[in-house]
Amino acid sequence: MTAHPPAAAHRALGRSRGAVTSFAAVSVLIAGAALTGCAEQRDSDVYTVMNSSTDETYHRWDAEAMARCGERLGVTIEQQSVPASQVMTKALRMASSKSLPDIVQFDASEMPTFADAGGLVDLRALGLATDDIPQGIVDFGSYRGTYYGAARSVNTLALFYNKDILDEAGVPVPTTWDEMRAAAKKLTEGKRYGLALSAGGAEDGVFQFTPFMWSNGGDESDLDGPQVVEALDYWKALLQDGSLSKSTVNWTQADVNDQFMAGNAAMMINGPWQVETLNTDKSLHWEIAQIPVPEAGADSVGPLGGAVLTVPNTGDTGRERTAGRIVDCLASEKEQLTYALNSWMVPANEKAAAKWRAKVPELDALADQVAAARSRTAKLGAGWSGVSLALQSAFQSALTGQSSETALQRAQQRATSGN
Amino acid sequence: MTTSTVTAPVPAKTSGKSAGPDPARQRLRRRLAQWGFVAPAVVFMLLFFGYPLVRNIVMSFQHYTPKTFFTGEAPFNGADNWSSVFQDVLFGQALWHTLVFTAGSLLGQFCVGLALAVFFNRRFPLGGVLRSLILLPWLVPMVVSGIVWRRILDQDTGVLNTFLDTLGLGGHTPWLTSPDMALLSVILVNIWIGIPFNMVILYGGLQEIPRELYEAASLDGASAWRTFRSITLPMLKPVITVVLVLGFMSTVKILDLILALTDGGPADATQTLGTLTYQNSFVELDFGAGAVVGNVLILISAVFAVFYLRANRTEGK
Numbered sequence A: 001m002t003a004h005p006p007a008a009a010h011r012a013l014g015r016s017r018g019a020v021t022s023f024a025a026v027s028v029l030i031a032g033a034a035l036t037g038c039a040e041q042r043d044s045d046v047y048t049v050m051n052s053s054t055d056e057t058y059h060r061w062d063a064e065a066m067a068r069c070g071e072r073l074g075v076t077i078e079q080q081s082v083p084a085s086q087v088m089t090k091a092l093r094m095a096s097s098k099s100l101p102d103i104v105q106f107d108a109s110e111m112p113t114f115a116d117a118g119g120l121v122d123l124r125a126l127g128l129a130t131d132d133i134p135q136g137i138v139d140f141g142s143y144r145g146t147y148y149g150a151a152r153s154v155n156t157l158a159l160f161y162n163k164d165i166l167d168e169a170g171v172p173v174p175t176t177w178d179e180m181r182a183a184a185k186k187l188t189e190g191k192r193y194g195l196a197l198s199a200g201g202a203e204d205g206v207f208q209f210t211p212f213m214w215s216n217g218g219d220e221s222d223l224d225g226p227q228v229v230e231a232l233d234y235w236k237a238l239l240q241d242g243s244l245s246k247s248t249v250n251w252t253q254a255d256v257n258d259q260f261m262a263g264n265a266a267m268m269i270n271g272p273w274q275v276e277t278l279n280t281d282k283s284l285h286w287e288i289a290q291i292p293v294p295e296a297g298a299d300s301v302g303p304l305g306g307a308v309l310t311v312p313n314t315g316d317t318g319r320e321r322t323a324g325r326i327v328d329c330l331a332s333e334k335e336q337l338t339y340a341l342n343s344w345m346v347p348a349n350e351k352a353a354a355k356w357r358a359k360v361p362e363l364d365a366l367a368d369q370v371a372a373a374r375s376r377t378a379k380l381g382a383g384w385s386g387v388s389l390a391l392q393s394a395f396q397s398a399l400t401g402q403s404s405e406t407a408l409q410r411a412q413q414r415a416t417s418g419n
Numbered sequence B: 001m002t003t004s005t006v007t008a009p010v011p012a013k014t015s016g017k018s019a020g021p022d023p024a025r026q027r028l029r030r031r032l033a034q035w036g037f038v039a040p041a042v043v044f045m046l047l048f049f050g051y052p053l054v055r056n057i058v059m060s061f062q063h064y065t066p067k068t069f070f071t072g073e074a075p076f077n078g079a080d081n082w083s084s085v086f087q088d089v090l091f092g093q094a095l096w097h098t099l100v101f102t103a104g105s106l107l108g109q110f111c112v113g114l115a116l117a118v119f120f121n122r123r124f125p126l127g128g129v130l131r132s133l134i135l136l137p138w139l140v141p142m143v144v145s146g147i148v149w150r151r152i153l154d155q156d157t158g159v160l161n162t163f164l165d166t167l168g169l170g171g172h173t174p175w176l177t178s179p180d181m182a183l184l185s186v187i188l189v190n191i192w193i194g195i196p197f198n199m200v201i202l203y204g205g206l207q208e209i210p211r212e213l214y215e216a217a218s219l220d221g222a223s224a225w226r227t228f229r230s231i232t233l234p235m236l237k238p239v240i241t242v243v244l245v246l247g248f249m250s251t252v253k254i255l256d257l258i259l260a261l262t263d264g265g266p267a268d269a270t271q272t273l274g275t276l277t278y279q280n281s282f283v284e285l286d287f288g289a290g291a292v293v294g295n296v297l298i299l300i301s302a303v304f305a306v307f308y309l310r311a312n313r314t315e316g317k
Helices: A005-038 A056-073 A084-096 A111-116 A135-140 A163-169 A177-187 A203-215 A226-240 A246-250 A253-261 A272-278 A317-330 A333-343 A350-359 A361-371 A377-399 A404-418 B002-007 B023-059 B080-087 B089-121 B127-134 B142-152 B159-166 B182-208 B211-219 B224-252 B256-261 B273-283 B287-316
Strands: A046-051 A076-081 A103-107 A149-151 A158-162 A193-196 A265-270 A286-289 A307-310
Touching: A046 A056, A046 A084, A046 A317, A056 A076, A056 A317, A056 A333, A084 A103, A084 A111, A103 A111, A103 A317, A111 A307, A111 A377, A135 A149, A149 A317, A158 A163, A158 A272, A158 A361, A163 A177, A163 A265, A177 A193, A177 A226, A177 A265, A193 A253, A203 A226, A203 A253, A203 A377, A226 A377, A226 A404, A246 A377, A253 A265, A253 A272, A272 A333, A272 A361, A286 A361, A307 A317, A333 A350, A350 A361, A377 A404, A377 B273, B023 B287, B080 B089, B080 B287, B089 B127, B089 B182, B089 B224, B089 B273, B089 B287, B127 B182, B142 B159, B142 B182, B142 B256, B182 B224, B182 B256, B211 B224, B224 B287, B256 B273, B273 B287
Parallel strands: A046 A076, A046 A103, A193 A265
Antiparallel strands: A103 A307, A149 A307, A158 A265, A158 A286
16 A cells, blocks of 8 residues: 555545545435425325324323224324424424324414414314304304314313311312412411412413403403402412412422322312322312302303314315314214213213213313303414413512512513514 | 546656646546535535524514414514514513523532542542442433422422421422522522533543643642642643533523423523523414524524634634
């Protein structure tokens, strides 16, 4: 080699040229693959549903329902589950690359954003009927009067209480704010708090604040109105009494459930999706009641929660029509009942809800609460997320020292300037 | 490949004749080969760094909403996004929190890391085992440590407060639940996470310092402090620059740890530029505003990168 250095150099040069060529070839291949990826051809009999059923149980229930509907309609339905917080951003990305799935299950509070962008198809135009669905739930799946989302089940919040602790202390189940405050104070003992709720800095906390705000006549478009201030003052009073843990501002709804199950709270505000976990502890005797109201006789207005099945606007009318039939099947009375019994949620369909009540009488209070519940986005639509962020900051400020009025005034300012 | 070797003429230098191809062609060929080596790196940089960067800057001047994903239209709106972000009180707060968080984290991580590195630089039984144990926080995913620390720091049921309580030291510290404490707690957790990185790099640097210097110092009767100041620190300077700059880059854009610990709360007390851009882009879906905050973050990092490169250049001379 030392004898012929130039030849070696040449060989190296030749090699490098070869390498350059192969690099070029590889990049062409990659570019080609990327391009064909965009124009991916859909299999005519295979339909995809994107949802957030990442939990094993939910994923299985959904897969079973999809298998039944697929068989009935003669198609194959594939389930694609992504974490709940990523459904929206993933769907948007898919929209820009023209690879939207045939059906997307959105959280109902997010659906208006996607509908507003022009991404959804009117379900009534695809032949879905809404005759058996209560108006409140039709509105829940609608944006600006168009019905885009079919709910299979809905949920809301209720007051869960530990029956043994309440019986032992001789405390009746509270129905008004004053009763709840007194009961919570009496039930607070040692390491146990009277009540647990979530005032965390995310949608969880806002979801929990709405029943207090709405039952008091407050409104999300007027955050510094006296009714909202009063509701926040009520939360502050519970905290000052020592009936709520100071960690409330850092808790999610799942944390609240953990505290309740560990016996660190005698009562909690939570939703039916916790029932599955609650039932794993056989020694825990819990029951539910409607969330207490400001004055006796007032309506307890909770937030309506849950997901809706939507058909994205893909431009392929034939597939959209079949997708509509799949949604119709998944949201049919029979499937709703099966799903609701599995997941402890309340069926959206009135007939299914009646059958459900008979089967799970212990959740009767929940069904009543759902009937009067309100959708978060009914009034503000896509503007809800801004209001929600402002509200989170406000109740956290108020619970950690600021006056409710100042905190909410700032929130209202932030919400209106942001939109 | 083989063909090219065979057909390649013998270079003029060895043949001594002018039978080969003209030197201009040869120079061109060499240039092409040089570019061939540079091209993959350039293409990679342009594709994965240049494009997103330019795109992010352009996006900050656009009205970029969920609708854009369908229509592909994002009208330019001048400096609207910038002015609305700068007018937001939250931006000022987030900027301040980011600076405090970064400065506090770096100071803590570096001091403890350096102390541990000096400590482990002496050889003693089980030193190696202990040193590897200290690496543990580094191996745990950030989100996992965030969730575990959130439980540890819980005001009522957390391990830390219970421990302080048994020691009779109060035990009611609102680590994550008071707006005055939360930022400090988040910094403390981040220091815990950053110590191993600082220790490992600084330890490596210490090992490079020739032993003779220390021997000479001890012969001259220098005190331990004097030795540290006059030998260890100056010899370690290049490594210290690397540790601090890399630490800065990863700390200033913190997101996952804060999301797992406090979600930016309570009452926005731990809102940083990282969480703010996340909130703007992925919660409010106002991508223009999110891009503005992201650009400010990039700008801050870029300024420090320039300092770093300059420091390196003077080091090289």
